[in-house]
Amino acid sequence: MDELLKRYNSPLEELLAQSRAFMGNDVEFCGLINAKNGRCSEDCHYCAQSSHYKTHAIIHSLVSVDEVVRAAKEAQANGATRFAIVTSGHSPDDNDLAQICEMIGAINALGLKSCASLGILNELQAVKLRIAGLSRYHHNINTSRSYYPSISTTHRYEDRINTCKLAKDAGLELCSGVIVGMGETQAAH
DSSP states (O other), X not given: OHHHHHHHTSOHHHHHHHHHHHHTTOOOOEEEEEEEBSOBOOOOTTOTXXXXXXXXXXXXXXXXXXXXXXXXXXXXXXXXXXXXXXXXXXXXXHHHHHHHHHHHHHHHHTTOEEEEXXXXXXXXXXXXXXXXXXXXXXXXXXXXXXXXXXXXSSSOHHHHHHHHHHHHHTTOEEEOOBOOXXXXXXXXX
């Protein structure tokens, strides 16, 4: 815990210097499309897409493959080397997953590396995404295990951790982080 608090309170330049030891100085540009927005059944307290709150968020179903290709081409023209599909919701249903797999193929065909943030996955979904050509899965942990019930009651911390493990087990790169400042304290839980 002391090491985490030290890093949390470190100056940005120091953190960047530490990360260079692992990542080098290369910067990767990623574009993304909000491919499905709103009507989320989850109650994540920080999210405007949750159907549990009145936020006036724009709601739309999964966009078409053509819309994703247009957005990916625009991102590529602006220097992106990766393109991410981001959707609201607990996890993709079978129909959405099939269409997302088509999107992944179309993104890859443009010469971009495909990424996705689709919520909580099961093993079969993770494997299907990898077979479709997905290179990286984005899935944030959000907060600590002990504080998680204060953030969401519709899924568990373990669901998040399991999704990260399933993505890695399926052969996907993983991009994961936390959101700090949602009411956590420095006291050990």
